[in-house]
Amino acid sequence: MCMEREKQALLKLKDDLVDENDQLSSWGTSDDCCNWTGVRCNNRTGHVYSLQLNQQLDDSMQFKGDISSPLLELKHLAYLDMSEVRATSIPQFIGSLKHLMHLNMSFCDLTGTIPHQLGNLTRLVFLDLSYNNFNKVESLSWLSRLPALKHLDLSTADLSGTTDWFQAINSLPSLHNLYLSGCGLSSVISPPLFRSNYSPASLADIDLSQNTLKSSIFPWLLNFNNSLVHLKLYDNEFQGKIPKALGAMINLESLLLSGNHFEGEIPRALANLGRLESLDLSWNSLVGEVPDMKNLSFITRLFLSDNKLNGSWIENIRLLSDLAYLDISYNFMNGTISEINFLNLTELTHLDISSNAFVFNLSLNWTPPFQLDTLIMSSCKLGPSFPQWLRTQRRISELDISNAGIEDDISSRFGKLPFKLNYLNISHNQITGEAHKLPSVVGDSATVDMSSNFLHGSLPLPLNATILNLSKNLFSGTISNLCSIACERLFYLDLSDNCLSGEIPDCWMTCKELNILNLAGNNFSGRIPASLGSLVFIQTLNLKNNSFSGELPPSLANCTQLEILDLGENRLSGKIPSWIGENLSSLVVLRLRSNYLDGTLPLVLCHLAHLQILDLSHNNISDDIPHCFSNFSAMSKNGSTYEFIGHSNNHTLPFFIILYHDSVRVVLKGMELEYGKTLEQVKIMDLSSNNLSGEIPDGIAKLEGLVSLHLSNNRLTGIIPPRIGLMRSLESLDLSTNQLSGGLPNGLRDLNFLSSLNVSYNNLSGKIPLSTQLQTFDNNSFVANAELCGKPLSNECAAEQAHDPSISQGSKNVDIQDEDGFISRRFYLSMGIGFATGFWAVCGTLLLYRPWRHAFFRLMNHIEDWLHVTTVLIMARLQRRLRN
Missing domain, CATH: 3.80.10.10 (Ribonuclease Inhibitor)
Structure with a gap:
């Protein structure tokens, strides 16, 4: 029988725990607590020596609650396992359980500090505090007081600020298993400690993975040549x-x-x-x-x-x-x-030889000696036929034979395979035929990629897929049967670049988990279904290059997690709705080009702080460009501000699958290009081919991260922003076919990456600034600006004509022009006298009146540097002219 005092302590402990699934229902049903669930007593003394409250069933049955003081009454406790009990912190009083030999509090979501009182548990053999959320640990010196410790696991504890971790570990003579994965450890090991007399001699398992360790730790590890059984050092900073x-x-x-x-x-x-x-x-x-x-x-x-x-x-x-x-x-x-x-x-069950240059030479009737679970052979020369030996396999759940040179007909191959696939990738081949038998070999919640082939006929539906990519094929017909998919599981659907037609069914309200929807490059028509607004988790919506008509459905305002919205190349009409700027604050790409949109640019678009690509070109948008467009903070920064990745919330998917790379077609340097994996580097504003008027906002020069700025084919007036030279990332600038006037800003000379420039068909005048960049463009970049002159145009500026000896010949009395065409030798010779006389005539009057005198000297301070530089330049020119 257990001790009454210990029984009462256990009942108080139960009261402090949340046991929603009544796992401790046996506690209190009998007087003998030694028979209660998770409790073990010493057969001789009756004292509780073991308390095991760890979760051994599913995750939904975890205990919750603080570790309370009644535990102190179990003074003879030697074994305490509370792993996965959702608690808050480790109480200091645990250091008073002197008989404790085994302590496991892993996966408890613990916060706070690791109490140094644990160093009082001198009998401790096993200590596991891994996978919690402790504050940064400053010292592990308390470990040195645990001479019997054999098993230590502090994985994911933040030890980055701990400079004594190595010394503490090295002071444990009995240590057998050491697990410090993901602790932020760096190599702070000094040579005298490599072969310390205190170094544990029997270390068998060492896990120092996912840290920032360097090769300096290897001499210490070599102390255990004869004892080490398992050594995990992956995801560190080892070199050489x-x-x-x-x-x-x-x-x-x-x-x-x-x-x-x-x-x-x-x-x-x-x-x-x-x-x-x-x-x-x-x-x-x-x-x-x-x-x-x-x-x-x-x-x-x-x-x-x-x-x-x-x-x-x-x-x-x-x-x-x-x-x-x-x-x-x-x-x-x-x-x-x-x-x-x-x-x-x-014994082979998993084979991945993909992305090498292997060539298969297998006989048609070959029967492998193995039964595989996973077969990945992408980018190997496997074709031209489907592997016949696949029919001998009974267990394959993951099959990837993409980009393998297969030119076979799928119709006679699928449907006869004796297994159910959770992952199938046959993309980037030349596979033909109809895929209507595909559902028979695809399991529930599968990932299916059949893109970039020559498959035709109707879509192979229904498919209970999680990820379905049938893009870049020849599928035709409608998608009216799309609603037959078990849509609640669908995470990613790509049917782009096929020959599909008709209207999109209005049945998206059940696709609650859909993150990516790509229907681009088909012949879909009609209105965009309102039920798309039910996709509250959608991040990418791509409907470009179809024939959708009507206005944008207001229900899309519910898609607040949208990052890419591409509705370009359709027949959409109406105004750009204000809810885009008000609700879709996560937008990174907004592409509405080549539609029939009209009205003005809503000011609320300026709220899109993450926007990197704005393409509203080829519409009927009018009025001014809002001055607040300079507020696009992502465009004002250089480099990548957003990472386009495969959007995945589903941790059950195979780890090796690259789900999806967002891709957007943009016009850059006069060419339409598609950006995928490098999309995060592209920052573009394209408002060309509209009816925009007014001046180009000067603040647009703040968008220093822009790679491309296209404002051509509008009715813009005024001058080119003088500060445009601040946009040093610009590679493409097109301001052609507007009504811009004035000269080209000298700041254009600072755009060192500029490789495409078009300012033609405006009212620009003056000389084209000299630079290593601007003179490399051909005449087409500047034509139809009647008063624009200088290289690379054939019409020279008037000053350059005057400097031409073929025009200004002979007369010794004619002034010799300098490079700027207006300063003569006579000017240089008279400069000193004129300057001195004028200076004292004006200054004598100014200096008599005190306020003017103060203002004058403040002005002189401002122009002092300018005057010094100008004088030096003029004197250098004078000396050069006099020498000539």
Whole structure:
């Protein structure tokens, strides 16, 4: 029977916990607390020695509540596991449980500090405080008081401000397992500590992954050559070559070094690790051929992807007979793959050899010795036919044979495969036929990419997909059966660049999780359905290049998470609605070009602080350009201010899938270009081909991050903003076919990246400024400006004609013109006398009146620098003229 005092303490502890699923229903139902759920007592004394409240069922059944003081009554407690109990902080009184040997409070969402009183638990053998939200830890010195500690896990605790972490770890003589993943550790190890007498001699598992450690830690690690079994150092800042000395860790079973900056070749010494089962060298910069690994007879998992490895090592893969998981994707390997290469790989379940230069030479009746779960062979030479041996596989759930040179007909291939796919990618081939049998091999919530082929016929629906990409094919007909999809699961739908037609069904209210919808490049007509406004999580809506008509539906104002709205190349009419600026504050791309929109530019568009691309060209928009357009803060900054990525909230998707790259077609340098992965670098304003009038706002020069500014084919008047030289990122500037007047600003000379310029068909005058850029453009950039002169135009300026010796010949009495065409030698000779006389005539009067005198000297301070520079230049010219 348990002690009464301890029973009452447990009941008080239960009262302090939120147990929504009644997991502690047995507590209090009997007098013997030793039989309660999670409670264990000492058979001899009856004292509670073990309390296990960790979650062993699903996540919905977690306890919540603070760790309360009744726990102190369990004075003989040796084992306490409260992992995944949602608490707030670790109470200091836990340091009073002197008999505690095992303490697990991982995944508890704990905040605050790690109390140093834990150093009082001198019998502690196991300590796990991982995956919580502690404040930055300043010191781990309390660890040195735990001589019996064998297992320490502080993963994700912020130790970036802790300078004694290494000394503290090094003072634990019994330490066997060390887990400090994601702790913000840096290499602060000094050489005298490398072989300290206090260094734990029996470390078997070390996980220092996801930190910022450098190679200076390797000498310390080499102390454990004879004891280390598992070493995880992935996602750090290691550079240089992989140390050959790692080959001396004779008991090593797993070595994970991915996500670093290792260079050079894979050390041949690693082949000495005869007990190695898992080797991960992916995501580095390794080069050369993969060394012979025939000694690694126990290896089951081999990751070499995303390096620069070459050679035909795969031809010897048959020697690794225990291999279950192989990923050598994204390298420069080559060679011919035949059935002999897979002869002994009976345990193989995961094969990823994509993005290499492998050529398959397999017989039609080949039967593999393995049963795969995952097969990724994109960008290998697999075609021209579908692999016949796929029919022998029973378990494949992920299949990627994209960009594999397949030219086969899909009609006779799919529907006969004996498995259900959660991931299918056959994109970028030349596959033909109708895909109506596809649903039979695709499982629920699948990812399907069949883009960039020659598939035709009606859409292969219904598909209970999460991600569906059928773009760039020849599918035709309507999409009236789209509503038959289990739309509540749909995350991403891309049907762009097909031959689909008709109206879009008004059934989007059930697609609550849809993030990306791309229907561009089809023949859809009618009005944009109002139910699209039900897509409250949508981030990309692309309906460009169709025949949609009518006004923009007001319901789109509900799509407040929109980042890309592309409705260009349609027949939309009406005014640009004000709700775009009022509700869609996250917009990065707004593209409404080539429609029939009219009215004025709403001032509320200026609220779009994240806007990087604004394309309203080829409409009937009138009136002035709002002065507040200079407030587009994202356009005022250089470089990327937004990252276009595959929008994913769904953490159940395979980690290797690149879901989607936002792409937008923009006019840049007179050409229509499509930007995808580099879209975040493009900042464009295109208001061309409208009926805009008035002056170009001078504040537009604040948009220093703009790459392209197109205002052509309007009725703009006034001058080109004098401060346009501040827009130093400009690559393309088109102000042609307006009514602009005045001269070209000298600031144009500062636009060093400018490669496309058009100011033709205006009323500009004066000389084209001299610069290394402006004179490289041809006449077409400046034509139809009657009073514009200078290179590269053929009509010279009047001053240049006067300087031409063929025009002003002979007369010695004619003044010699300088480069500016108006200062003569006679001017230089008389300058000193005239300046002195005029100066004292004016200044004598000014200096007699005190207020004028103060104002005068303030003015002289302002022009002092200008006068000095001007005088130096004039005197230099004078000396040059006199020498001539």
